[in-house]
Amino acid sequence: MHPTVSGxxxxxxxxxxxxxxxxxxxxxxxxxxxCFHIGLTGFEIGAxxxxxxxxxxxxxxxxxxxxxxxxxxxxxxxxxIFISTGIWSLYLxxxxxxxxxxxxLIYGIFYSPVISFLEAFTMDALGVEKTRYGSIxxxxxxxxxxxxxxxxxxxxxxxxxxxxxxxxxxxxxQSMASFKIPEVKRSRKHQAFLFPIxxxxxxxxxxxxxxxxxxxxxxxxxxFFSIHLESLGYxxxxxxxxxxxxxxxxxxxxxxxxxxxxxxxxxxxxVFSFMMAALRWGCLIFFRSAFTILLxxxxxxxxxxxxxxxxxxxxxxxxxxxxxTVGQAANNAVTYGxxxxxxxxxxxxxxxxxxxxxxxxxxxxxxxLAGAIFQTMGxxxxxxxx
Numbered sequence: 440m441h442p443t444v445s446g447x448x449x450x451x452x453x454x455x456x457x458x459x460x461x462x463x464x465x466x467x468x469x470x471x472x473x474c475f476h477i478g479l480t481g482f483e484i485g486a487x488x489x490x491x492x493x494x495x496x497x498x499x500x501x502x503x504x505x506x507x508x509x510x511x512x513x514x515x516x517x518x519x520i521f522i523s524t525g526i527w528s529l530y531l532x533x534x535x536x537x538x539x540x541x542x543x544l545i546y547g548i549f550y551s552p553v554i555s556f557l558e559a560f561t562m563d564a565l566g567v568e569k570t571r572y573g574s575i576x577x578x579x580x581x582x583x584x585x586x587x588x589x590x591x592x593x594x595x596x597x598x599x600x601x602x603x604x605x606x607x608x609x610x611x612x613q614s615m616a617s618f619k620i621p622e623v624k625r626s627r628k629h630q631a632f633l634f635p636i637x638x639x640x641x642x643x644x645x646x647x648x649x650x651x652x653x654x655x656x657x658x659x660x661x662x663f664f665s666i667h668l669e670s671l672g673y674x675x676x677x678x679x680x681x682x683x684x685x686x687x688x689x690x691x692x693x694x695x696x697x698x699x700x701x702x703x704x705x706x707x708x709x710v711f712s713f714m715m716a717a718l719r720w721g722c723l724i725f726f727r728s729a730f731t732i733l734l735x736x737x738x739x740x741x742x743x744x745x746x747x748x749x750x751x752x753x754x755x756x757x758x759x760x761x762x763x764t765v766g767q768a769a770n771n772a773v774t775y776g777x778x779x780x781x782x783x784x785x786x787x788x789x790x791x792x793x794x795x796x797x798x799x800x801x802x803x804x805x806x807x808l809a810g811a812i813f814q815t816m817g818x819x820x821x822x823x824x825x
Contacts, residue, residue: 455613456576464587476599477534494551495775498549499772500768503765516560520610526542569755574696577693587683589679645816657779661779661783665682667795684736713813715738716746724800754767
C-alpha cells in the first residue's frame with residue numbers, strides 16, 4: 440500500500456515541522472541555560488533533561504501502540520499537543536528544582552509522541568516518494584535557524600526567563616494548527632500485537648542499539664554546549680548563531696535528500712554519520728575561537744541532517760505498514776529518548792568533575808564505537824524488505 444496526500448496536505452505537514460522546531464529552537468539551546476541561571480546545579484540540569492527523555496522512552500511507545508491499535512493517531516496527536524501546552528505554562532510559576540522536575544515529567548508524558556507521530560504522518564503522506572522526506576522536514580530547520588538567532592538577541596536585551604512565554608506561544612500555535620494535519624486512512628487491525636515482532640528482530644536491534652549510542656554521544660552537546668560557550672565568554676547572540684549555523688548546514692542535505700539516497704545506501708550514510716560525530720566532538724575538545732567553533736557546527740549537516748533522515752527511512756523500511764507509528768515511536772524513544780536520557784545523565788554527573796572537554800572526549804569515543812559496530816554488523820541488515 441502506497442498512500443499519498445495532496446500538495447496542500449504536505450504543506451500543512453511542513454507547517455507542523457516549522458512550528459515544532461520553532462519551539463525546539465528555544466528549548467534546546469536555552470532551557471538548560473535558563474535552569475543554570477535560576478541556580479540549578481549541573482547534576483540537577485542533567486536530571487531534568489534525562490527525565491524528559493525518560494518520559495519520551497516509555498510514553499511515546501504507549502501512545503503509539505494505542506494509535507495503531509485503535510487507528511487514532513490524529514486524535515491522540517491533537518490531544519497530546521494541547522495538554523502538553525497547558526502543562527508547559529506551569530513553568531512560569533516556580534523556580535524550585537523539585538517542582539520543575541514534576542512539571543517536566545507530566546509535560547514529557549504528553550509531549551512524548553508528537554515528533555514520532557509527525558514522522559509517521561509524513562511517511563504515509565509521501566507514499567512511494569519517501570526519499571523526498573527532506574523537502575518537508577527542511578521547514579523545521581528553517582524555523583529553528585530563525586528562532587535561535589532571534590531568541591539569542593532577545594535574551595541579550597531582556598531576561599532569559601522570557602523563553603518560557605515564547606515557548607508557550609509557539610506551542611499554542613502548533614496546537615491550533617494540528618486540526619488541519621492530514622492523515623491517511625487505514626483499515627483497523629490488531630496492529631499492537633506487531634510490537635514485539637517488529638522490534639525484536641536482529642536487524643532492528645542492531646540499528647536501534649547503534650542509534651542509541653549516537654544520541655547518547657549528543658548528551659553533552661544538547662545539555663551543556665550553550666553553557667560551555669558562555670563559560671568561554673561568548674554572548675547569547677553568538678550562542679544562538681552557533682545553533683542556527685548548525686541547522687543552516689543541514690538544509691542543503693535535506694533539500695538534496697533524494698539525490699543523496701539515490702547515490703548512497705542508507706548503511707553507508709549511517710556509518711559516515713557516526714564517524715563524523717566522533718570527529719565533531721573531538722573538535723570541541725580543542726576549538727576555542729569563534730571561527731573554529733562555527734566550523735565544527737557545520738558537521739551538524741551530517742551528524743543530525745543525514746543521520747536523522749537515513750534513520751527515519753531505515754526504520755520505515757524495517758516495519759510493516761500496520762506498525763509504522765510503533766516503528767517511528769520506537770526509533771524516537773530509543774534515540775532521542777533513551778539515548779539522550781543516558782547522555783544527559785552522564786553529562787550531568789560528569790560536568791563538574793571533568794568539565795566540558797572531558798564530556799566531549801567521552802562523546803567522541805561513544806560515537807566511534809557506534810560506527811564500528813554498525814560497520815561490522817549492519818551490513819547484514821536488510822534495508823528494504825523483500
